Amino acid sequence: MIIVRLLLTTILTISAIYAGLYLWDGIFYDPWTRDAHVRADIVETAPRVSGEITEIAVTNNQTVNRGDILLTIDKTDYELALAQANASRDEAEAQLEIARQQSSRYDTLKREGSVSVSDLAVINADLATKAAEASLKAAEAAMRVAEVNLERTDLRSPVNGIVANLAADTGDFASTGTPVIALVDTDSFRVDAFFLETQLGRIRHGDAARVRFMANGEVVEGRVEGIAPGIAVMEDVSSGLLQAPEPSFQWVRLAQRVPIEIKLVTRPKGIPLVGGATTTVIIEPAMRDERPLWERIWNRDGHRRPLSTSVAAGATGSEDADDSPPPAAAKAAPPPGAGAPPPEPARTDPPEPLPRPR
Amino acid sequence: MHHEIAFIGMLYPSLLACAVIAALIWYLVDTAMLRLGLWSYFFHPALARLSLYVVTLGVVAWLTPDF
Numbered sequence: 001m002i003i004v005r006l007l008l009t010t011i012l013t014i015s016a017i018y019a020g021l022y023l024w025d026g027i028f029y030d031p032w033t034r035d036a037h038v039r040a041d042i043v044e045t046a047p048r049v050s051g052e053i054t055e056i057a058v059t060n061n062q063t064v065n066r067g068d069i070l071l072t073i074d075k076t077d078y079e080l081a082l083a084q085a086n087a088s089r090d091e092a093e094a095q096l097e098i099a100r101q102q103s104s105r106y107d108t109l110k111r112e113g114s115v116s117v118s119d120l121a122v123i124n125a126d127l128a129t130k131a132a133e134a135s136l137k138a139a140e141a142a143m144r145v146a147e148v149n150l151e152r153t154d155l156r157s158p159v160n161g162i163v164a165n166l167a168a169d170t171g172d173f174a175s176t177g178t179p180v181i182a183l184v185d186t187d188s189f190r191v192d193a194f195f196l197e198t199q200l201g202r203i204r205h206g207d208a209a210r211v212r213f214m215a216n217g218e219v220v221e222g223r224v225e226g227i228a229p230g231i232a233v234m235e236d237v238s239s240g241l242l243q244a245p246e247p248s249f250q251w252v253r254l255a256q257r258v259p260i261e262i263k264l265v266t267r268p269k270g271i272p273l274v275g276g277a278t279t280t281v282i283i284e285p286a287m288r289d290e291r292p293l294w295e296r297i298w299n300r301d302g303h304r305r306p307l308s309t310s311v312a313a314g315a316t317g318s319e320d321a322d323d324s325p326p327p328a329a330a331k332a333a334p335p336p337g338a339g340a341p342p343p344e345p346a347r348t349d350p351p352e353p354l355p356r357p358r
Numbered sequence: 359m360h361h362e363i364a365f366i367g368m369l370y371p372s373l374l375a376c377a378v379i380a381a382l383i384w385y386l387v388d389t390a391m392l393r394l395g396l397w398s399y400f401f402h403p404a405l406a407r408l409s410l411y412v413v414t415l416g417v418v419a420w421l422t423p424d425f
């Protein structure tokens with residue numbers, strides 16, 4: 001009777017330990033996160049010329065294509081500047097004509113043997129022609145500048161996007177280089193997912209991902225496009241030349257969250273993509289851990305894949321390339337709660353280990 | 359397990375729902391076993407009852423689909 005009682009209790013307790021580890025792994029090691037958001041490039045369009053806004057061609061939240069006119073700046077000044085530049089060019093042309101005539105007259109007189117024309121006068125006339133040519137070129141360039149400035153009074157959209165939070169109004173003064181209209185680049189929608197660093201070992205560039213939108217529960221396909229190469233460390237509050245580690249840090253610590261960029265392979269059908277919208281992300285590792293549950297729990301680092309990209313091995317700690325079944329010696333590894341097993345000679349074995357002793 | 363549930367406007371990890379469901383199942387099973395006196399077949403009934411809850415939670419979480 002006591003044997004039965006002991007046996008039943010032991011079986012149930014071991015099952016409970018396995019169930020607990022399964023739950024723990026599912027929450028803290030499986031690559032999934034509820035901390036993910038849609039992200040898009042925000043283009044802050046600014047006019048290249050200053051002036052009063054005479055017309056705004058878009059409304060708030062309007063979709064625009066690359067090259068569409070967003071707003072128009074008062075053209076008066078720039079039309080006048082162009083007229084002035086035109087006149088300057090005409091003047092320079094006339095000056096050049098005068099200089100050429102002078103020069104050719106001197107040349108003719110000189111050829112005919114006139115003594116009233118000195119060599120110096122001929123050379124001076126030639127040089128004056130060249131100067132007038134240069135002036136004409138400068139005037140033409142100035143005219144081109146005036147033309148371009150006039151074109152730039154029409155502010156055009158640099159991207160395909162949507163006008164966001166339109167605050168500019170007709171009559172506002174727009175200054176060169178000061179953003180007036182923000183555009184959300186609709187070609188750049190992606191998901192920024194913050195994963196615990198303990199989950200990074202199971203995430204690789206190119207892995208398939210599923211993105212669930214909080215808005216309507218729609219699930220779309222995604223793909224891991226990149227892993228952030230760095231984040232700010234909260235414990236380092238240094239502002240000067242010396243480091244200033246947080247002195248209060250002793251026992252409890254939390255895993256950092258690392259941004260992973262996820263490209264949306266398909267777009268949601270039921271909701272518009274909104275920058276900042278909340279999503280949940282599950283990443284499906286390309287190489288699944290096919291070992292039985294007890295082995296997975298026993299040797300938790302055994303399935304880790306080598307980093308295939310040039311992403312630096314930072315927060316994930318041990319990056320041992322160990323895709324083969326755990327060698328026999330790993331059976332002597334510490335219990336699963338103790339983290340990565342210490343390096344052992346058996347780890348250098350060839351990929352196909354000997355049949356392990358039963 | 360990797361899901362999310364909304365309750366009165368707040369969103370929780372679905373593990374919380376799993377825990378509640380597991381608690382209900384465990385309560386029923388535990389009551390039945392108490393009535394039938396089956397816990398006396400265990401060496402340490404308190405430990406066994408706790409273990410039963412954890413196992414129930416694990417099974418419920420395993421059965422709960424991901425999205």
